[in-house]
Amino acid sequence: xxxxxxxxxxxxxxxxxxxxxxxxxxxxxxxxxxxxxxxxxxxxxxxxxxxxxxxxxxxxxxxxxxxxxxxxxxxxxxxxxxxxxxxxxxxxxxxxxxxxxxxxxxxxxxxxxxxxxxxxxxxxxxxxxxxxxxxxxxxxxxxxxxxxxxxxxxxxxxxxxxxxxxxxxxxxxxxxxxxxxxxxxxxxxxxxxxxxxxxxxxxxxxxxxxxxxxxxxxxxxxxxxxxxxxxxxxxxxxxxxxxxxxxxxxxxxxxxxxxxxxxxxxxxxxxxxxxxxxxxxxxxxxxxxxxxxxxxxxxxxxxxxxxxxxxxxxxxxxxxxxxxxxxxxxxxxxxxxxxxxxxxxxxxxxxxxxxxxxxxxxxxxxxxxxxxxxxxxxxxxxxxxxxxxxxxxxxxxxxxxxxxxxxxxxxxxxxxxxxxxxxxxxx
Numbered sequence: 001x002x003x004x005x006x007x008x009x010x011x012x013x014x015x016x017x018x019x020x021x022x023x024x025x026x027x028x029x030x031x032x033x034x035x036x037x038x039x040x041x042x043x044x045x046x047x048x049x050x051x052x053x054x055x056x057x058x059x060x061x062x063x064x065x066x067x068x069x070x071x072x073x074x075x076x077x078x079x080x081x082x083x084x085x086x087x088x089x090x091x092x093x094x095x096x097x098x099x100x101x102x103x104x105x106x107x108x109x110x111x112x113x114x115x116x117x118x119x120x121x122x123x124x125x126x127x128x129x130x131x132x133x134x135x136x137x138x139x140x141x142x143x144x145x146x147x148x149x150x151x152x153x154x155x156x157x158x159x160x161x162x163x164x165x166x167x168x169x170x171x172x173x174x175x176x177x178x179x180x181x182x183x184x185x186x187x188x189x190x191x192x193x194x195x196x197x198x199x200x201x202x203x204x205x206x207x208x209x210x211x212x213x214x215x216x217x218x219x220x221x222x223x224x225x226x227x228x229x230x231x232x233x234x235x236x237x238x239x240x241x242x243x244x245x246x247x248x249x250x251x252x253x254x255x256x257x258x259x260x261x262x263x264x265x266x267x268x269x270x271x272x273x274x275x276x277x278x279x280x281x282x283x284x285x286x287x288x289x290x291x292x293x294x295x296x297x298x299x300x301x302x303x304x305x306x307x308x309x310x311x312x313x314x315x316x317x318x319x320x321x322x323x324x325x326x327x328x329x330x331x332x333x334x335x336x337x338x339x340x341x342x343x344x345x346x347x348x349x350x351x352x353x354x355x356x357x358x359x360x361x362x363x364x365x366x367x368x369x370x371x372x373x374x375x376x377x378x379x380x381x382x383x384x385x386x387x388x389x390x391x392x393x394x395x396x397x398x399x400x401x402x403x404x405x406x407x408x409x410x411x412x413x414x415x416x417x418x419x420x421x422x423x424x425x426x427x
Contacts, residue, residue, distance in 0.1 A: 101150070109134075136205050152178035153174070272354065280379035286326070294311045310325065310326065320373075
């Protein structure tokens with residue numbers, strides 16, 4: 001164990017830290033965080049439609065059209081929002097004008113899209129290119145476009161206005177040449193792809209990158225390994241959730257949206273695993289299902305008052321999936337005893353939830369839920385908040401929570417005993 005710990009601290013953790021602070025991954029992570037209010041607004045109207053709209057048809061008839069309009073301005077343009085937000089955050093990380101970079105990224109993204117769809121004439125952009133399905137394309141365009149824009153700006157390829165010109169006007173003119181070059185490059189690339197008979201950049205990215213990656217991450221192995229790796233980083237004090245957030249959002253958010261679209265169209269959800277799957281069935285109280293750890297402390301700890309104090313302070317936050325106080329307060333970080341359940345529990349819970357979803361015991365998740373949604377309620381809402389399936393999903397989340405608690409109990413006892421033994425030796 002000591003050899004493994006030393007190797008992890010010297011080799012693995014520094015690499016993980018560099019990945020977490022890598023400029024482009026940080027921009028993707030912050031880009032998704034930035035649009036979260038819009039995502040939650042769209043999610044809320046979906047939940048209204050699936051709860052009040054179903055339970056009380058008279059109110060649903062009134063709210064339905066309003067909710068549809070809000071959905072159209074939120075989840076239906078998710079790819080567009082992500083593109084702007086990533087471009088904005090990446091430019092800001094370089095100390096450049098984030099607003100202009102975000103706007104240039106959006107313009108470049110639109111430039112790459114087909115200008116007709118199906119029987120529609122020229123100038124028609126299907127919304128399917130703008131929603132979560134366009135996230136990968138938007139990410140690539142935003143990163144490449146912003147990199148070019150920043151490099152041209154830093155090399156002084158800008159229009160400089162006199163000092164008497166208002167700063168806002170000066171910034172706009174400074175962005176003219178870099179922005180124009182970015183758009184021309186993407187316009188040329190779009191023409192080349194089209195003339196080569198390859199469709200569009202969206203088609204290339206979707207078929208060569210997004211689709212294969214989503215297929216890989218739907219496998220049972222990926223579902224188990226992903227949260228385990230996340231918790232392995234947490235153990236060494238590295239914020240595993242932040243490091244894996246770009247992957248979780250860029251891969252599993254489109255899966256969630258495709259599930260929603262399919263179910264709303266009267267079909268079957270094409271994906272078993274989504275971002276909401278992990279939030280509903282695995283991260284119960286946060287990474288490592290630490291709300292179960294808090295309950296285990298309440299159940300078995302008798303003499304370690306500091307454990308009880310941390311558990312009491314952490315309980316309100318743990319109910320809403322916030323667990324930094326537990327991870328750093330107990331602590332779990334570099335705690336070889338609690339490291340074991342903290343690492344294995346996510347894999348066990350993910351396996352149970354995966355099998356339950358694959359066998360049809362619970363329906364697939366298709367509604368984005370706020371990650372702070374309490375245990376059970378989140379699963380109920382993520383599976384549509386209607387019918388026996390959603391009730392069973394809520395029960396599954398509670399069963400997983402109970403299993404996590406049972407696993408934590410012997411290790412909590414062991415940790416308390418070890419702490420007491422150390423005190424006796426010192427005494």
